[in-house]
Amino acid sequence: MKEPNQSQDISLSYSLFDLPTAQHKAGLAGLLLLIDSMRQREIGPLPAVIELASTSVKLTFGHGSLQAVFDEFYDAELTEAQVKTKWKGRPLKREGTVEVTDSKTGTVKQVKTFIYDVVVPKASCLKHHYPGDERGWLKLWRDMLWNALRGRPTTRFVYEERAEKKPSTVAPAVWKDLAKHAIGITTGKLVVGDVPGSLFIGAQARNAERVPFSGRVDENLLLHFWPLTSLIFVPQVINREGDGRDKGFVLAVPEVSDLVEFLDVFPRLLSTLDPQLRGYRPRASVIDLPAEGALEFFRNLSLVARQKTEGSELKYSVSAIELYHLDKQGNNIKVLAADRVVPPRGLLSQYEGIRSFCRNPLFKSQLLMNLLRGLGWHEGFTRLFAAYPWGFFVQSEKTPGTIPYFSSDVRKKFRILSDEYQDQLEAYAMAGITEAKPQSLEKRIYEMIGAYVWHKAEVKSGIKYADFKDKKTIDGKMDVPSPYRDAKQKVCADAFLAIRSRRDQDFIEYFTGTICSVPQFLPADDYVFVSHALLEADGWEKIKTLSMLALSAHS
Numbered sequence: 001m002k003e004p005n006q007s008q009d010i011s012l013s014y015s016l017f018d019l020p021t022a023q024h025k026a027g028l029a030g031l032l033l034l035i036d037s038m039r040q041r042e043i044g045p046l047p048a049v050i051e052l053a054s055t056s057v058k059l060t061f062g063h064g065s066l067q068a069v070f071d072e073f074y075d076a077e078l079t080e081a082q083v084k085t086k087w088k089g090r091p092l093k094r095e096g097t098v099e100v101t102d103s104k105t106g107t108v109k110q111v112k113t114f115i116y117d118v119v120v121p122k123a124s125c126l127k128h129h130y131p132g133d134e135r136g137w138l139k140l141w142r143d144m145l146w147n148a149l150r151g152r153p154t155t156r157f158v159y160e161e162r163a164e165k166k167p168s169t170v171a172p173a174v175w176k177d178l179a180k181h182a183i184g185i186t187t188g189k190l191v192v193g194d195v196p197g198s199l200f201i202g203a204q205a206r207n208a209e210r211v212p213f214s215g216r217v218d219e220n221l222l223l224h225f226w227p228l229t230s231l232i233f234v235p236q237v238i239n240r241e242g243d244g245r246d247k248g249f250v251l252a253v254p255e256v257s258d259l260v261e262f263l264d265v266f267p268r269l270l271s272t273l274d275p276q277l278r279g280y281r282p283r284a285s286v287i288d289l290p291a292e293g294a295l296e297f298f299r300n301l302s303l304v305a306r307q308k309t310e311g312s313e314l315k316y317s318v319s320a321i322e323l324y325h326l327d328k329q330g331n332n333i334k335v336l337a338a339d340r341v342v343p344p345r346g347l348l349s350q351y352e353g354i355r356s357f358c359r360n361p362l363f364k365s366q367l368l369m370n371l372l373r374g375l376g377w378h379e380g381f382t383r384l385f386a387a388y389p390w391g392f393f394v395q396s397e398k399t400p401g402t403i404p405y406f407s408s409d410v411r412k413k414f415r416i417l418s419d420e421y422q423d424q425l426e427a428y429a430m431a432g433i434t435e436a437k438p439q440s441l442e443k444r445i446y447e448m449i450g451a452y453v454w455h456k457a458e459v460k461s462g463i464k465y466a467d468f469k470d471k472k473t474i475d476g477k478m479d480v481p482s483p484y485r486d487a488k489q490k491v492c493a494d495a496f497l498a499i500r501s502r503r504d505q506d507f508i509e510y511f512t513g514t515i516c517s518v519p520q521f522l523p524a525d526d527y528v529f530v531s532h533a534l535l536e537a538d539g540w541e542k543i544k545t546l547s548m549l550a551l552s553a554h555s
Helices: 022-040 063-073 137-149 157-163 170-187 217-224 260-272 292-309 347-357 361-373 380-387 406-430 441-461 481-499 503-512 524-537 539-555
Strands: 010-015 047-051 058-061 076-084 096-101 109-121 192-194 214-216 231-238 244-246 249-256 316-331 330-340
Touching: 010 170, 010 217, 022 047, 022 058, 022 063, 022 217, 022 249, 022 260, 022 316, 058 249, 063 170, 076 157, 109 137, 109 157, 137 231, 137 249, 137 316, 170 217, 192 217, 192 249, 214 217, 231 292, 231 361, 249 292, 260 292, 292 316, 292 347, 347 361, 347 406, 347 539, 361 380, 361 406, 380 481, 380 539, 406 441, 406 539, 441 481, 441 524, 441 539, 481 503, 481 539, 503 524, 503 539, 524 539
Parallel strands: none
Antiparallel strands: 010 058, 047 058, 076 109, 096 109, 192 214, 231 244, 231 249, 249 316, 316 330
């Protein structure tokens, strides 16, 4: 049987159940999104969408429509980049100048610059949907492309030829493969082709051992388009000086489970993204933990879906989010992490709760890790306390002013837990339950640490809390004397460091001999409750963590 010529059409059928990865499924949705965007912008010729169902689609491509799709997807333009240092190996277009103001003296001087022509992907399909101007989400998407997926200059030829107004050379090669696939369908022969890393994260067309990475050519077609349906985030890392910096890009790739619903909801999602900038990145794109990208994707998708349904049954078009943390290091693109997040029931509401009050990136990251792993909210903090200086956690003159206070977020968390405990007690009372009263270890430890800190601060400063508790500053806050505040922070810091270095019986002896050495106004039942918790297997670890968190909150 002869291959289809350029005047014939090629039909392709896809089922979400048969596609092997989330990138393939997202690619199918991305292709359909591109076709619909081209239709709205009256760009053609277009492939024919013969049948579109929730989990399947049938498409018909002609040679011209395939060429049009690739020309549009890889379309690019030349723009000028003005930099202060010369680029090696790049032809200089011209020299220029820019005015720079000295921050100390206020004087303005002219600085010499160098101007180059650079290729910029147009991404007109996304520009059609993203809010704001090209400095926000669209710029982030382009930066990700140039510094992650197409981080090696040799992989950018598909955009460079389009910047020169040439037809994409990818289309004829794909047409040839699809023609072989059409013959293979009739003869029962499977036609495969190489899959490069620029199309599939983590792949190599040929690895160091010359082993190929291959896929069905009709499925390889889809891998061009999955970036259109992915959200891009910028993870922030905090160093030991308290300074934050961007660390590569996180790509959140949706595993689409309902094509029709996704194609309806996703464009709305893009248009509702927060366009406000934080520095040179969209504020909403900056995350503290790579997995937060998946939670943000689900959150935005859910918000748009709920607005669309207006009280009717909510449909979910995505079953999971795959995450890839990519970072360009030298000439290599490193996959720093890969993950898959499937939201269990109630996950989004809990994430919303964390998102609503957390500002400190360290506290927020640990809470999110615990949430995704199904652990208690306090788990893992002892490891965090050992990784950073104590000033990050106990508020003092050593606390970095570059990030929101850890102690402030912990205090909010304890207050939330206290309110929840009070609601639980009221629910028991309304139900007439008088036995088996619920207990809250977090609340008890917080109160015991508070009693210790207040007592020791009064002794150290010689100032009673009752002497100033009703005094207010101009802005309505409690007017705490400086000697008392300094003494309180010193007490918290000393106890924090003393507890951090202790474990097992050594910690138990410190807790009972030091923290409990001051008057603790707790009912006898509460003392028994804490004592039993302390003596349980590994109970000391939980109380140690809660004690350090409470010291942070009280500082």
